[in-house]
Amino acid sequence: MVQLGLVVAQYDKHGQVVEEMEESARQAAADHDADVVETVAVPGSYDTPLAADRLARRDDVDAVAVLGVIVEGDTAHDAVIADAAAQGLTDVALDRDTPVTLGIIGPGMSTAEAEARTHKGGSAVTSAIELATQLP
Numbered sequence: 001m002v003q004l005g006l007v008v009a010q011y012d013k014h015g016q017v018v019e020e021m022e023e024s025a026r027q028a029a030a031d032h033d034a035d036v037v038e039t040v041a042v043p044g045s046y047d048t049p050l051a052a053d054r055l056a057r058r059d060d061v062d063a064v065a066v067l068g069v070i071v072e073g074d075t076a077h078d079a080v081i082a083d084a085a086a087q088g089l090t091d092v093a094l095d096r097d098t099p100v101t102l103g104i105i106g107p108g109m110s111t112a113e114a115e116a117r118t119h120k121g122g123s124a125v126t127s128a129i130e131l132a133t134q135l136p
């Protein structure tokens with residue numbers, strides 16, 4: 001059985017979307033008979049790489065799925081957060097030799113577009129399981 005770590009960025013403005021993404025992630029884990037051994041909540045997507053690193057270094061974690069929602073504001077701050085998070089998570093995966101999947105939606109996204117993408121939580125978990133089982 002694949003053992004997963006889950007990181008959930010709980011940026012308040014999008015609380016409901018994040019909740020639905022987490023439900024989708026947990027359903028995907030159950031559907032694939034995977035076990036979520038630990039869930040770490042962080043304030044926002046920018047804060048996810050360190051949490052992912054803490055999970056990826058554990059012997060009982062085969063892969064980490066990271067969930068977050070970045071909705072467009074008035075400035076380019078959303079792009080800054082998204083780029084930093086994606087790069088940070090890539091670094092964690094390579095440094096720890098552990099799959100880390102990007103289930104952070106956005107940037108450049110409206111709240112309505114976010115609400116239509118909550119299934120990406122499940123996609124991140126499915127990809128994490130595939131990587132954990134299929135990588136040579």
Ligand SMILES: Nc1c(NC[C@H](O)[C@H](O)[C@H](O)CO)[nH]c(=O)[nH]c1=O
Pocket residue numbers: 009010011043044045046047068069070071072078081
């Ligand atoms: N604006 C969004 C954020 N901002 C918060 C940052 O991610 C971070 O928590 C803060 O800068 C402290 O380090 N986070 C999101 O996940 N989504 C946003 O739309």
Ligand SMILES: CC(=O)[C@@H](O)COP(=O)(O)O
Pocket residue numbers: 071072073074075076077078
């Ligand atoms: C991207 C956001 O929601 C927020 O952190 C920044 O908003 P703004 O670009 O309006 O300052």
